[in-house]
Amino acid sequence: MDQTERDARSTLATTLLGPLSERGVVGVATTFVDNSGVARVKSVPLERLPHLAAWGVGSSVSFDRFRFDDWIVGAGEGREAVGDLRMMPDVRRVVPLAAQPGWAWAPADRYAQDGSPHPQCGRLLLSSLVSALQASGITMKAAVEIEWVVSSAPGDDLVPGVSGPAYGMARLVDASDYSRDVLTALAESGVTVEQFHPEYAPGQLELSVAPEDPVSAADTSVLVRTVIAGVGARHGLRTSFSPKVAVPGVGNGGHVHVSLWRDGTNLMAGGAAEHFGLSPDGEAFAAGVLTHLPALMAVGAPGVTSYLRHLPSHWAGTYACWGLENREAAVRMVTGSPGASSSAANIEVKCFDLHANPYLVFAGLIAAGLAGLSSSSRLPDPVDVDPAVLSADELEARGVRLLPRTVTDAADAFEADPVVTSAFGSDLSASILALRRSEAQLFDGVSDEDVAASTRWQR
Known part of the structure; x- marks a missing residue:
């Protein structure tokens, strides 16, 4: 993901701030679904949405091994605590949540810190297929x-x-x-x-x-x-x-x-x-x-x-x-x-x-x-x-x-x-x-x- 794409994502997110604010939105939740089928979430105040869209929010690589009960199933190498990913919301799909006043939601793709696709991101895998x-x-x-x-x-x-x-x-x-x-x-x-x-x-x-x-x-x-x-x-x-x-x-x-x-x-x-x-x-x-x-x-x-x-x-x-x-x-x-x-x-x-x-x-x-x-x-x-x-x-x-x-x-x-x-x-x-x-x-x-x-x- 290069700077041009980040700028475009931020610009699109900026255009959403007014309409979302008019709907009473104050926070945006972005989710990915882990390998156990659980939707995991990070959220930001509405005004941070353009930054979130461009740069994402941090997420541990350990979520790939989260069991449904939040137990981390390690690979025996002790690396689950090391490393970070970026959850990047798809701002084309930002939706105010009618049943949760004040909140909007968007699905996220997961990338490495350098902007390369995370190989365990189900949404990116699906997009490629x-x-x-x-x-x-x-x-x-x-x-x-x-x-x-x-x-x-x-x-x-x-x-x-x-x-x-x-x-x-x-x-x-x-x-x-x-x-x-x-x-x-x-x-x-x-x-x-x-x-x-x-x-x-x-x-x-x-x-x-x-x-x-x-x-x-x-x-x-x-x-x-x-x-x-x-x-x-x-x-x-x-x-x-x-x-x-x-x-x-x-x-x-x-x-x-x-x-x-x-x-x-x-x-x-x-x-x-x-x-x-x-x-x-x-x-x-x-x-x-x-x-x-x-x-x-x-x-x-x-x-x-x-x-x-x-x-x-x-x-x-x-x-x-x-x-x-x-x-x-x-x-x-x-x-x-x-x-x-x-x-x-x-x-x-x-x-x-x-x-x-x-x-x-x-x-x-x-x-x-x-x-x-x-x-x-x-x-x-x-x-x-x-x-x-x-x-x-x-x-x-x-x-x-x-x-x-x-x-x-x-x-x-x-x-x-x-x-x-x-x-x-x-x-x-x-x-x-x-x-x-x-x-x-x-x-x-x-x-x-x-x-x-x-x-x-x-x-």
């Missing part, structure tokens, strides 16, 4: 579904904060004022919400947002959760995005939707009928994702709690297979209604959750998809039933296998996958492996109930 995809003439549209549970209990206990049956209007009535404020705050934050409804578990809600480019989609995922938690706090409710808030029942997913486009044409539509309209490139990308999905579980389902959610016949996508509108397949083909496929068709990856770093999730999907594109990969036959009802012989005949059942299995699959580890680089891959194995060791022998309680409020 988006560029690699665009070099093949393809752009991606993406979005993350957000599921959460609200609790009215004091402290760390869990008592559903809204009542009513799954998907029921009674629950929406009970949560009417809260839900109105969530939708209002998101709209004021520039987020386009496409759907909102009560979900399956007690106290659970869900919303879907409009698709964007992958970096913006990851930013929006962080912003949406920040806004939802802020609205909850103002209503006296605590918010959990955990994949397993309580052991009985279903958990919170973080389903990812992606579609590929070339020259304004959706590559997930208009192709072969036997593959529900996927074009050859759309099929190759989806096949790459399916092939490398076991390794991607270490990124998209990053904690011990993630695997408490991964139960067959719970719509968690526990089997590495794909199918049309099959909510038990890890990769669900969504065509949309007849006549709308050209705009609506996409694939949904159902096996990920919201403890994941969304930048790493999209980076991993693109790396896997690019590998599929480069080898013109083909999908296996689709699965049109819940794979759990198939016998072991039938599963083997169809080439359907269970995804990793533990975070240790996922880490092993990640380590053994040269496509994903090469895309992520040695330093980032080593941190991911160390963190996953450290968390597995932390919870070795711990009851499921205690695991769920320990990670319930992680975000």
Whole structure:
């Protein structure tokens, strides 16, 4: 990053001071998401925003090894306390936080002190892989579904904060004022919400947002959760995005939707009928994702709690297979209604959750998809039933296998996958492996109930 770019960033930030001040903003928070999926923050008074934009704010290199509980998983060399990075906010994405009056937010990229990109910055990694995809003439549209549970209990206990049956209007009535404020705050934050409804578990809600480019989609995922938690706090409710808030029942997913486009044409539509309209490139990308999905579980389902959610016949996508509108397949083909496929068709990856770093999730999907594109990969036959009802012989005949059942299995699959580890680089891959194995060791022998309680409020 040279002085010309720093000056341009500072100038753009200066133009924001007046409008932000008029909105009552006095402080700007800038965040990055660490390798455990936790949003870490630094903030400055509003008048410091131009300096922040140009020069960033200091951040320890040790955050690459922060476990969800703030334990630093060292590499055994004692270097975690040495060195500093600069968190550089993307001032194009500065957003006043409607649920936190006086505050604005911006996502950050991380650079070394000399201005070179930090090799473990998930947002910069994603940006580079988006560029690699665009070099093949393809752009991606993406979005993350957000599921959460609200609790009215004091402290760390869990008592559903809204009542009513799954998907029921009674629950929406009970949560009417809260839900109105969530939708209002998101709209004021520039987020386009496409759907909102009560979900399956007690106290659970869900919303879907409009698709964007992958970096913006990851930013929006962080912003949406920040806004939802802020609205909850103002209503006296605590918010959990955990994949397993309580052991009985279903958990919170973080389903990812992606579609590929070339020259304004959706590559997930208009192709072969036997593959529900996927074009050859759309099929190759989806096949790459399916092939490398076991390794991607270490990124998209990053904690011990993630695997408490991964139960067959719970719509968690526990089997590495794909199918049309099959909510038990890890990769669900969504065509949309007849006549709308050209705009609506996409694939949904159902096996990920919201403890994941969304930048790493999209980076991993693109790396896997690019590998599929480069080898013109083909999908296996689709699965049109819940794979759990198939016998072991039938599963083997169809080439359907269970995804990793533990975070240790996922880490092993990640380590053994040269496509994903090469895309992520040695330093980032080593941190991911160390963190996953450290968390597995932390919870070795711990009851499921205690695991769920320990990670319930992680975000």
